[in-house]
Each structure stands twice: as C-alpha cells, then as structure tokens.
Amino acid sequence: MQYDVIIIGGGCSGLTAAITLAKLGRRVAVVEKDKRLAPLLRGFSRQGVHFDTGVHYVGGLGSGGVLESYFRFLGIDDVERKELRPACANIFKFLDSSREITFPHGADSFVSMLMEEFPDEADGIVSFWERVEKTAAQSPFLNLQHSLDEDALIPDLDVPSVADEARRATSNPYLQAAFSLHALLYGVSPEQARFDAHAYTLASYVHSAHSFPGGGKVLADALEKRARELDCDVFCGKGVERILVDDGCFAGVQFANGKTIHSRQCIYTGHPALLPDLLPEGAVRPQWAKRLKRLEDTAQAMVLFAIADHPVELLTDSNVFLCTAPCVEKFFEADEGVIYLAGGEPLPDGRQAITVVTAASTEGFSEWQETSYGNRPYAYHKEKERISKAIWQRVQDGCPELRDGVSLVDVATPLTMQHWVASPTGSLYGVRHCIDQISPMPMTKVKGLGLAGQSVLLPGVLGAMVSAFVTCGCLVGMKELHKELRACIREE
Amino acid sequence: MTEKEVIEIANVALAEEFELEMEQMVPEARFNDDLGLDSLDAVDMVVVLEQAFGFKLRDNQALREIRTLDDLHKYILRKKSELEG
Numbered sequence: 001m002q003y004d005v006i007i008i009g010g011g012c013s014g015l016t017a018a019i020t021l022a023k024l025g026r027r028v029a030v031v032e033k034d035k036r037l038a039p040l041l042r043g044f045s046r047q048g049v050h051f052d053t054g055v056h057y058v059g060g061l062g063s064g065g066v067l068e069s070y071f072r073f074l075g076i077d078d079v080e081r082k083e084l085r086p087a088c089a090n091i092f093k094f095l096d097s098s099r100e101i102t103f104p105h106g107a108d109s110f111v112s113m114l115m116e117e118f119p120d121e122a123d124g125i126v127s128f129w130e131r132v133e134k135t136a137a138q139s140p141f142l143n144l145q146h147s148l149d150e151d152a153l154i155p156d157l158d159v160p161s162v163a164d165e166a167r168r169a170t171s172n173p174y175l176q177a178a179f180s181l182h183a184l185l186y187g188v189s190p191e192q193a194r195f196d197a198h199a200y201t202l203a204s205y206v207h208s209a210h211s212f213p214g215g216g217k218v219l220a221d222a223l224e225k226r227a228r229e230l231d232c233d234v235f236c237g238k239g240v241e242r243i244l245v246d247d248g249c250f251a252g253v254q255f256a257n258g259k260t261i262h263s264r265q266c267i268y269t270g271h272p273a274l275l276p277d278l279l280p281e282g283a284v285r286p287q288w289a290k291r292l293k294r295l296e297d298t299a300q301a302m303v304l305f306a307i308a309d310h311p312v313e314l315l316t317d318s319n320v321f322l323c324t325a326p327c328v329e330k331f332f333e334a335d336e337g338v339i340y341l342a343g344g345e346p347l348p349d350g351r352q353a354i355t356v357v358t359a360a361s362t363e364g365f366s367e368w369q370e371t372s373y374g375n376r377p378y379a380y381h382k383e384k385e386r387i388s389k390a391i392w393q394r395v396q397d398g399c400p401e402l403r404d405g406v407s408l409v410d411v412a413t414p415l416t417m418q419h420w421v422a423s424p425t426g427s428l429y430g431v432r433h434c435i436d437q438i439s440p441m442p443m444t445k446v447k448g449l450g451l452a453g454q455s456v457l458l459p460g461v462l463g464a465m466v467s468a469f470v471t472c473g474c475l476v477g478m479k480e481l482h483k484e485l486r487a488c489i490r491e492e
Numbered sequence: 493m494t495e496k497e498v499i500e501i502a503n504v505a506l507a508e509e510f511e512l513e514m515e516q517m518v519p520e521a522r523f524n525d526d527l528g529l530d531s532l533d534a535v536d537m538v539v540v541l542e543q544a545f546g547f548k549l550r551d552n553q554a555l556r557e558i559r560t561l562d563d564l565h566k567y568i569l570r571k572k573s574e575l576e577g
Contacts, residue, residue, distance in 0.1 A: 150531055150532070151531070153532065154531065154532070154534065154535060154552065155535070156552060157535075157538060157550030157551070157552055157555070158548075158550040158551060158552070285509065285511055287508065287509045287540070288509075288536065291539065438535055438538070438539055441532050441535060443532060
C-alpha cells in the first residue's frame, strides 16, 4: 500500500498529526499497536464507573486560549467541556500546617489570591508572575502571533530551573511550593524542571481550566471521528516491527506479520528511546541513537482508582494536591511526595470516580519487570497492595471527606503504565524536559522521518498537539500551516 | 588544557559524533556547506561538546553566530576562559 504519510502511534499526538496532514489532502495511514486508538486517553471502567488515565483537566481551552485554537483547527471544538470551579480549580493542602491555598483561574484572580495568602511577598509575587507571563507571551507555541521558523525549534539552552526562579522570588517555602505546583502536572521535579516549560503550563492553566465530563474518551472519539472523516486509514492492533529506510530516506514500515506499507514521510509518536531499534543499522548516527536511548523520563507513579458511593464536593470540578510539607525537592519522592486527587463527573446514581496519583519508582517493582501485564505473580500484587494501602491512608488523613463510603477498585503501578503507554520506564509524560537534558528535535537525519509527542516539545495534551503540529510543519512547510492555525484564534 | 588541546578535543568529539573525517576538520571548514551540519545539528553539537569538556556551552545567541570550525573553537576557548576567570 502506498501513502503520502504514515503516522506511527495513534494517540493524541498521532491523531493530531493525521488530521493536520489529511486536511491538506495528504493520504495518511495511522498505525497503532493497541486494538483501539488512543488507549491511554480513553481510560477504562470498573463497576460501571469511568476512570480517566490520560487526561484529567486541561488549560488554555477557554475563550481565546491556545488549546481552543488547536481544537478549532482540528475540527473538534464541539467536544463537550466543563469549566472547573473558577474560584478553586486547584486546592493545595499542606499537611504539616493544615494550610490550604486555593488556586483560582484568571490571571488577576490568581495574583490577588497569592497577594492575600502572602501579604508580605508582594514584590516576589509580581516579579515571578511577570516572568511567567513574559515567557509565555514570547513562546511561538503558545502565542500564535509569533512566527514559527526553524530557529524557534531550538530550545533556549540556558534556562533556569523552576525551583531557582521560585527561590529568587521568595524565601517563603509555601510560596515557593505554590509557584512550583504545576510541575506536578508534567512530572518533573521543580529542581530540574525548565522554567520556560513551566511558565507555558502555568500560564495556560491560569488562563482557564476545563475537564471533559465524558472523560478523555470523548476527546479520543472526536479525534478518531475526524481522522476517519478525512479518510485516514487506521491500522489498529498492529505494532511496527521495522522502519524501512532507502538510501537515507524513509520508505515505509513493516509489521510483525511481515506485511509492509509505504510512504515517503512518517511521523513517529512513540517513545523516542524505542525508535533506534526500529531503524536499520547505519540509518542514523550511532551517537544519536545512543543518546535517544539514554534520555531521562518524567516521574513514574502509583495510580489508585476508587469509587465514592456519594458525590464528594471537594473533588467535584476541582483538584486537590496533598503536600506533606512545603518542600519542592520532595514533590516526587516516593512515600512522601505530593498526592494528586481528581474526581470524575458524579453519576446520576450519585457515585463518583476518584483518581489518586503519586510518585513511585519502578525500582520497587523491578523484580517483576519481565512478567507480563495480566500475568503478574502473587508477590507483585502483595507489594502493590502494601504500597496502595499506605497511600490510601495518607489520602484519608489529608481528606477526612474520603474516610467513609469510598472503596478502592483498582491500582496501577509504574509497570502498568509501562504496558499501556509503551514507555520503557512507565513514565507519566515521556521524556522529561529539564535543564540538564536537551529534548529530541522534531526532525531526524532520516529524510522524511519526524518525531512528535510529549517527549519532543512540551508535555500534556497541549504539548502532544503542539508537537504534532510543528512536526507536520517541518514536513509540509510551516508557513501555510501556521497561517491556517492562526485563522482559528477566537478573540476574547 | 592548552589551546591546541581544546581544538583537538573538539575536533575529535565532532568527528566521532557526526562521522566526519579528521582531514575535514580544518579551521575554515563551514558547518553548513563543508561539513553538512544544519542549525538543528547545533543542539546535538552542544551536547557532545559539553560531554567532552565538562562545562556548559549554552548560549543560543553565540551559537547562532558560529559559521566555521574556527568560530566554534574560539567560542569554546572564550567559555573556558570565562569559567577560569
């Protein structure tokens, strides 16, 4: 079969790329290893209750937001979304002092909230927020008025860490933690996280915060529907075994059953570390391949899924972050890191899904690394139970609302994530964008082969979409594409 | 580390990374036209050179202005003397 472009990976990024190119009239094939497209985004159900695994809430989807423009561009702007509580989209609870900081959205409300919470820190708050706004406004990925050229793809190589910038603004540890909170949404310790990437995330979530009442599956369905409307061919349940390269140019992919499909261009959206082994020997520089394999990942986590037999007000349209102590170094420490809690949309029968995420390490589960999903031994389940019990205890200590009428129904370990996101370490957001590592660039030395996904430019749904768009631009010409995207900006 | 050693280390590291011949590594060699490296390769170049020298070479503006191997050598030497100074 001959296509114009093959997209490897049918997740958020892969489908975004497929739609973008099909809109331009390209004949596109999407290849996905799982039997369904975007399995992580779709989540799963237990006892009739839906649980999200890929997305809990997004920033920048409000009127005039950057994600809104992308949704319009992709033709999925009818996806039903719900604004989180404007006054308290995020609640940050400190367990050492029973201090609570509630994050509103809207830049003015956000700054006033910080001023009220920290009346002696006005200068630091203003200077930190000014830097965030300035950085976000300068980003060609967030501010679509900027031109997107090759130069814009080269990251700022000398960027400070989030923790350094927070410390520069204040010596108050609670305020430092508040400035750094959103690092929990992209899985990098504030000590290593890039300030610019943090500013993009923070700015988009302060702009607006929305959830999808029907869950991430609604987003997955909308993307899939659009890709099919545009006549993209979808190959599910087929993993790519080899990437075919002919005379330095991308030529096609080969599946496990030996069958091949062909094209001159390809966007690979899997984990970058897995790419070199798909390529024929000598197709890329050995040093480059080695570096791709050694890229460090974002945090790994334990995820607990519970059902409340009644709607929990605390978690309806807001998120809770439980923090043992205001210490940014410990955000991602296993056993004492921050615990993130998200509630689903309450069901008509009053029940509600509750998801709990906190950092864990694969090391704790390394002895079962070689066992397969659905086939793990008793000892693994024992260990999983031990750790989840301890986490659940901390959750109940921090949120007395969850002591009664809530039962745990399932638990995911880093090994579970490893299975579902085809990530070598089971990380939450792929490669980490941090100060001591340069993330992979969108184009490779194999002509016609590009990379996209959370690992390439930015994390999250927004990062996956922006990255796909940029890589499409590298393949077909950025200027025209960018013009079309800009036409989708809705003025506030 | 003498100037000569700095140049030698840089050339060896680049030749290995980008599979170039040592004979190509003359000071006047232009990255774009002679060595076949583009601006996106600049990022990989920084990673390799930082590994080789053990200090940071992260200055987007300065890197943008580098055209030849000689420009690069001077940039590394300048960074090195800034560090020592």
